[in-house]
Amino acid sequence: MGHPYIPNTREIREQMLDEIGVASIDEFFADIPEKIRLKRELKLPRQMSELEVKRHVQTMLAKNEPFTKMLSFLGGGVWLHHIPSHIQSLVQRSEFLTSYTPYQAEVSQGMLQALFEYQSVICELTGMDVANASMYDWATAIGEAALMCARVTGRKKVLVPELISPERFAVLQNYASGPGLELVKLGFDWSTGQIDMSQLRAELGQDVACVYVENPSYLGFLETQVEEIADAAHKVGALFTVGVNPISLGLLKAPGDYGADIVVGEGQPLGNPVSFGGPTLGIFACRDDQKLVRQIPGRLIGMTTTLDGKMRGFTMVLQTREQHIRRERATSNICSNEALCAVAAAIYTVSLGPRGLRELAEICAANASYAMKKLDAINGLEAPIFTSPHFNEFTLRSTQPKFTIEKLNTKLLKQGIQGGKPISREFPEFGETAILCTTELHTKESIDQLVDAAAEAVGARR
Amino acid sequence: MGEHEILEGLYYTKNHEWIKFEGNLVRIGVTDYAQEQLGDVVYVELPEVGKVVKQATEPKTKEMELGAVESIKAVSAIYSPLAGTVKETNQTLQDRPELINTSPYSEGWICVLEPSNIEVERESLLTPDAYATFLKTLK
Numbered sequence: 001m002g003h004p005y006i007p008n009t010r011e012i013r014e015q016m017l018d019e020i021g022v023a024s025i026d027e028f029f030a031d032i033p034e035k036i037r038l039k040r041e042l043k044l045p046r047q048m049s050e051l052e053v054k055r056h057v058q059t060m061l062a063k064n065e066p067f068t069k070m071l072s073f074l075g076g077g078v079w080l081h082h083i084p085s086h087i088q089s090l091v092q093r094s095e096f097l098t099s100y101t102p103y104q105a106e107v108s109q110g111m112l113q114a115l116f117e118y119q120s121v122i123c124e125l126t127g128m129d130v131a132n133a134s135m136y137d138w139a140t141a142i143g144e145a146a147l148m149c150a151r152v153t154g155r156k157k158v159l160v161p162e163l164i165s166p167e168r169f170a171v172l173q174n175y176a177s178g179p180g181l182e183l184v185k186l187g188f189d190w191s192t193g194q195i196d197m198s199q200l201r202a203e204l205g206q207d208v209a210c211v212y213v214e215n216p217s218y219l220g221f222l223e224t225q226v227e228e229i230a231d232a233a234h235k236v237g238a239l240f241t242v243g244v245n246p247i248s249l250g251l252l253k254a255p256g257d258y259g260a261d262i263v264v265g266e267g268q269p270l271g272n273p274v275s276f277g278g279p280t281l282g283i284f285a286c287r288d289d290q291k292l293v294r295q296i297p298g299r300l301i302g303m304t305t306t307l308d309g310k311m312r313g314f315t316m317v318l319q320t321r322e323q324h325i326r327r328e329r330a331t332s333n334i335c336s337n338e339a340l341c342a343v344a345a346a347i348y349t350v351s352l353g354p355r356g357l358r359e360l361a362e363i364c365a366a367n368a369s370y371a372m373k374k375l376d377a378i379n380g381l382e383a384p385i386f387t388s389p390h391f392n393e394f395t396l397r398s399t400q401p402k403f404t405i406e407k408l409n410t411k412l413l414k415q416g417i418q419g420g421k422p423i424s425r426e427f428p429e430f431g432e433t434a435i436l437c438t439t440e441l442h443t444k445e446s447i448d449q450l451v452d453a454a455a456e457a458v459g460a461r462r
Numbered sequence: 463m464g465e466h467e468i469l470e471g472l473y474y475t476k477n478h479e480w481i482k483f484e485g486n487l488v489r490i491g492v493t494d495y496a497q498e499q500l501g502d503v504v505y506v507e508l509p510e511v512g513k514v515v516k517q518a519t520e521p522k523t524k525e526m527e528l529g530a531v532e533s534i535k536a537v538s539a540i541y542s543p544l545a546g547t548v549k550e551t552n553q554t555l556q557d558r559p560e561l562i563n564t565s566p567y568s569e570g571w572i573c574v575l576e577p578s579n580i581e582v583e584r585e586s587l588l589t590p591d592a593y594a595t596f597l598k599t600l601k
Contacts, residue, residue: 320505325536
């Protein structure tokens with residue numbers, strides 16, 4: 001019998017069996033016990049024609065409720081933004097789409113330059129001097145930052161806020177477990193959400209490698225004591241790492257301007273779509289300090305000139321940090337990066353320009369501010385639960401007994417509205433709470449629609 | 463192979479390090495042969511002063527390392543020829559790693575070590591003649 005994917009003829013098979021010295025295929029598989037061999041056809045549906053497959057898949061797809069048809073307030077790690085059409089059309093070019101790791105600089109100048117532009121964009125946004133060509137996502141970038149801090153300082157303790165995204169924390173725990181890093185969570189002020197400075201000071205000692213904060217935080221508020229935190233960390237020789245949503249940097253001070261040594265973050269909102277939580281893009285950047293740069297994980301693209309000094313060229317640099325050269329001593333086990341997403345992020349950010357990014361960040365923040373004010377005015381709802389300033393995400397709590405966030409979301413869904421991400425399981429101490437997100441996709445009308453539906457759901461009106 | 467410089471008055475190892483006795487301390491660097499094999503050195507990772515190292519044996523471990531020498535496309539660990547404590551490192555290499563290439567036996571020294579088991583371990587070091595013979599066996 002022939003096989004559709006293995007074009008060997010009977011003659012070739014016999015030759016091969018002859019070569020290895022067995023008489024038949026059965027003899028070849030003699031090591032596989034008789035009782036576990038399948039002696040019938042697999043129970044699979046019969047093959048379908050192209051038309052049948054198309055119909056079958058379309059029927060399944062028709063069950064989806066695409067978010068493009070809904071009003072969604074989901075955020076919590078990935079964010080919905082408008083992606084201008086030219087980004088997809090540029091990124092889909094085969095030169096980018098099918099490109100492999102640019103080891104061979106002479107045939108990869110386009111991709112190398114695009115990644116170099118991405119790194120430049122990230123440096124400008126974060127106020128750092130050196131950015132890598134990306135990591136998998138925000139979470140892996142935190143893990144890599146913690147390891148890098150440990151290598152640079154020779155210490156093992158990492159301080160993180162208690163209100164860190166639990167998913168990101170779980171990834172950090174994975175990273176920390178091998179080399180035995182000690183992760184310590186810092187408490188927070190119950191009215192503002194801000195990191196407890198006295199606990200931070202008490203934990204800070206000569207054993208601390210890294211102090212990590214998220215700004216904006218997972219729950220949407222801004223960490224306002226960042227300068228003090230940076231000073232305190234530096235006083236004991238620890239490195240200060242800040243995690244960001246890059247869109248917020250259109251409006252907020254760059255972490256490099258308040259003492260960050262390393263900046264990580266999620267690059268998805270820069271021109272990358274949201275599908276089942278991805279694809280994501282890990283931002284990773286640091287200060288220009290020989291001690292840090294030598295320890296940075298991942299790909300670095302550099303700009304240089306040709307031997308005759310006449311032309312500009314791009315190439316991978318400091319490769320001796322990397323796995324294909326340094327093997328088990330490499331600074332990171334991630335050799336891949338999210339190159340295509342990084343290219344999208346570069347095109348997106350330069351398309352917007354500094355003014356466009358600022359405008360975008362203002363709209364996102366203004367929408368959140370309006371939504372908070374309106375939702376907070378509803379009897380039975382509280383938004384946000386912390387008094388600190390917020391960027392584009394905020395917490396919404398049900399204060400009405402027995403009225404759960406799940407109940408609220410179910411009622412909103414009936415009106416075609418996807419409510420916030422419930423966090424009652426992640427942070428039970430905040431009761432029935434969700435994180436809501438607004439971006440430029442929302443209008444005053446759509447926020448009013450949410451507010452009206454929420455008010456109706458809790459029975460505050462009518 | 464004969465053209466590689468081997469200085470009298472130094473000891474050598476099969477890992478291509480040289481050892482110079484200075485009172486109760488030893489100065490350590492890499493040989494002319496080593497620098498030529500490495501090619502243009504672009505970075506030297508120096509050990510921390512105070513680091514306690516073991517004498518290099520097989521299999522090699524991190525406790526035997528005195529940092530690493532990095533050229534454009536390769537990194538080689540420097541393995542300690544003797545057990546001891548790092549007393550001093552050549553900070554000039556931070557800014558001028560090329561000294562490893564231009565002056566391996568002098569300005570390109572790596573570190574100074576206080577040996578802890580010298581009486582036993584010096585047996586394993588090579589004399590200039592023994593190192594020259596060893597180089598001839600390579601290639």
